[in-house]
Amino acid sequence: MSSRIVVDPITRIEGHLRIEAEIKDGRIVDAFSSGTMVRGFELILKGRDPRDAWAFTERACGVCTTVHALASVRCVEDALNIKVPPNAELVRNLMFCAQYLQDHVVHFYHLHALDWVDIVSALEADPKQTSELAQKISRWPKSSVGYFSDLKTRLTGFVESGQLGIFANAYWGHPAYKLPPEVNLIGVAHYLEALEWQKEIVKVHTIFGGKNPHPNYLVGGAPCSFNLDDVGVINAERLAMVGTLFNDAAEFVEQVYLADLMAIAPFYTDWASIGGGLENYMAYGDLPVNGYADVSSFQFPRGVILDRDLSKVHEVDGKDPSQVQEYIPHSWYEYTDGDAAGKHPWVGETKFNYTGPKPPYQQLNVEGKYSWLKTPRWKNRAMEVGPLSRLLVGYASGRKEIQEVVIEALKTLNVPVGALFSTLGRTAARGLETRLIARWAKEFYSQLLDNIRRGDTRTHDATMWDPSTWPAEAKGVGLSEAPRGALAHWIVIKDRKIDNYQLVVPSTWNASPRDAQGQRSAYEEALIGTPVADPKQPLEILRTVHSFDPCIACAVHVYDEHGKTVSRVTVQ
Amino acid sequence: MPDQARTRARTQARTIWQDMQSRGYTRRDFNKLCALLAASAGLEATLLPKVAWALEHKPRPPVLWFHFQECTCCSESFLRASHPLVADILLDNISLDYSQTLQAAAGEQAEAAMRNTMEKYPGQYLMLVEGSIPIEADGVYCCIAGRTALDIVKEAASGAKALVAWGSCASNGCIQAARPNPTGATPLHKIVSGKPIIKVPGCPPIGDIMAAVIVHLLAFDRIPQLDALGRPKAFYSKRVHDTCIRRANYDAGLFVESWDDEGARKGYCLYKMGCRGPTTYNACSVTRWNGGTSYPIQSGHGCIGCSEEKFWDNGPFYQHLPSFPGFGIESTADRIGLVATGVTVAGVAVHAVATNIRKRQEIKGMDAGTQSPEERGK
Secondary structure, three states, X not given: OOEEEEEOOOOOOEOOEEEEEEEEOOEEEEEEEEEOEOOOHHHHHOOOOHHHHHXXXXXXXXXXXXXXXXXXXXXXXXXXXXXXXXXXXXXHHHHHHHHHHHHHHHHHHHHHHHHOOOOOHHHHOOHHHHHHHHHHHOOOOOOOHHHHHHHHHHHHHHHHOOXXXXXXXXXXXXXXXXXXXXHHHHHHHHHXXXXXXXXXXXXXXXXXXXXXXXXXXXXXXXXXXXXXXXXXXXXXXXXXXXXXXXXXXHHHHHXXXXXXXXXXXXXXXXXXXXXXXXXXXXXXXEEEOOOOOOHHHEEEOOEEEOOOOOOOOEOOOOOOOOOEEEEOOOEOEOOOOOOOOOEOHHHOOOOEOXXXXXXXXXXOOOOOOOEOOOEEEEOOEOXXXXXXXXXXXXXXXXXXXXXXXXHHHHHHHOOOHHHHOOHHHHXXXXXXXXXXXXXXXXXXXXXXXXXXXXXXXXXXOOOOOOHHHOOOEEEEEEEEEEOOEEEEEEEEEEOXXXXXXXXXXXXXXXXXXXXXXXXXXXXXXXXXXXXXXXXXXXXXXXXXXXXXXOEHHHHOOOOOOOOOOOOOOOOO | OOHHHHHHHOOOOOEHHHHHHHOOOOHHHHHHHHHHHXXXXXXXXXXXXXXXXXXXHOEOOEEEEEEOEOOOHHHHHHHOOOOHHHHHHHHHHOEEEEEOOOOOOOHHXXXXXXXXXXXXXXXXXXXXXXXXEEOHHHHOOXXXXXXXXXXXXXXXXXXXXXXXXXXXHHHHOHHHHOOOOOOOEEOHHHOOOOOOEEEEOOOOOOHHHHHHHHHHHHHHOOOOOEOOOOOEHHHHOOEHHXXXXXXXXXXXXXXXXXXXXXXXXXXXXXXXXXXXXXXXXXXXXXXXXXXXXXXXXXXXXXXXXXXOOOHHHOOOOOOOOOOOOOOHHHHHHHHHOOOOOOHHHHHHHHHHHHHHHHHHHHHHHHHOOOOOHHHHHO
């Protein structure tokens, strides 16, 4: 006899996610993932100026800010055949890197760490032993006995204050927490330090894009201009600040994030065989070294791995109508030609069709429709996307740098390659790619300086800026990698306006409901077999779900060509 | 939570000064903090003792932070608040009892934490709202724990001391309320009445301003002075254009004509590239973003007006503002000859006039002496 547990809201994520799970004999035997909020993005985009789409779609998500803007300008540039100058590619790459560095660190410490780090246990830590341990795992300077002693006093005071705030009512003391008090205290220290540090690296966005969250992008290039002889634009002072921010980031990533990851992981190697889920992995790839048009130059290569077979990488084509398709048998939408159809995003179609229970409700009807997320498939197969997929595709594609960091980590943790296919593997992969990103950012930065040194300061190609130069009809795809995985935007432009715009985002791949064949998507599949010691305390569910870094506001949107029509944007 | 900690959790809440003492800060540090808080809240030096008194005597106020139709950019921006000590204070010295972004507990335990605060502190907790509330289809477009956002807002607001509408979503509906607003996305003030609501618009608002609003509430136990639209005067009474770093170029008629042209490389005015600075009330060109690093216009892109109501529907972003009848220096724009064409820009012109009228009222209000915060809060 199984019992159903409901976790809603899943916290420490972006957006509104609900998990319902069937538990039998202390393990999850079935799971249902539901996105419970919808905004109607694609419908709002219809009829607008394609050059504005980046600003609209960027608001899909404020956590993985910038990534939708990037996918958006790329799809418009693809449709209009615009090639951006090398400096613009580099500025975009640097903003991409800054986003990953901030996002992955925040995910690890502020969204995921409390699944592994017991804050209350840290109160029992011995500051001297904590200091010795900290100095053994890293050369990070904040590691003295006094530092940890002060922190412990502060933490004790916080708990004694009687107001536990964000730490109230959590799972402290749960048997699944395995870290010694000293490691927990290091975790608390770096939770606070990371909170301070994360606001620094995003200044790269502020320098090139004016603000963070939601920096500015521009179809045709980058909105900033370079001039070493002017104070009001990107000059030596601004560039020096970018360089310093990336140097500091590399230090933080190596000495804090990776050091902690490698110190915590050995206590949780049982999670290297839990939460594997799907066996197919997809990455669109990103970080072009030789321009977006040259896919072979991407630092993260593009491809699909099927059945965990790392000997073959399958090609992905966003324009092939038979590859990426979205389904809705379990989503609160309807298709004109029946709910069984799959639709390529260029011909995507949706209409709200809420058939769920009337709120307030206790359980969803999982036999029917149960989510605002559609269900994307690649050649009718469910795919996991995200850091693990990127590393696996890179590994299988023979990228030396990627192979080296993966092999080194496996050796350090003394686990086989198969350990990657797990909750722990997913969390480790995120850290390992952050290490790579920190290195690559410095390379992109050097290239930018080289270009400027050679006298190339161009940041924009304006030849197709004026809509009167556009063809009457055009279609484009913009592929990218958000921190959470493969991201793509599809646009159809007619008469210089957006006729159709579709986003298929990472959390739609991972968090979607099952398809018509009953194939589960990544979250649901990964939860199968996850142990749950106490059904009233969903700690283990949080571990596996958080290992994907859910981002649900991104994942839900709708385009409706048969609902209310959007008039052209004329201001009256 | 172990029983021991649970028992301790029931003990008397401590003040900020007590907290600082236990963390090894000196009275001098404390005084510096008070000065910093007062400055960031835009207060006169003579009010400093009041700040110190408040921090010394008050326990951390309970705060519930709700997420509805939003993208979490407001939470992220809040985390970017730049003065480290203030960030510490916000983490340690409000009691953030419900936050889907940061809270350790999930599901029933998270809901219980919220409920506990609502029951224990009726009329005393701050309710912070990020996101709009969908009202079409009986609210099914946003549900949390099986309840609609609409239902949750109404219940939580009834016991709140004051509400803050974070960002443009909660203040004016923002992107999901852009035409055709498929889900009936509605801002907070159209759902809650009879409670003070502070609107902090922007997509997102500047992190330091969000922090300053909290600091103001925390230190003075009352809402800051608000303008006619319910926004803190300190941060929303000046147009981005008024103090823009490129303003001198505007006045001199030096404009960027094309992206990355010679003008762009000299930091000329972005007015012709669609900049909304002249019609946008926000502190971007004074406070700037991310610890004062820059702001959109400084970095080369026009302002998109993200703190103004209906900014998504205010014409394409790269269509420049028409010349509008203003006063003083703005008449320069007429002479420069930016002649608006057709009805497509008429709405923008109306908006521009409206913002100028608002500006005039603002100036008049300042001259005549300002309304009390209580009156403003109504």
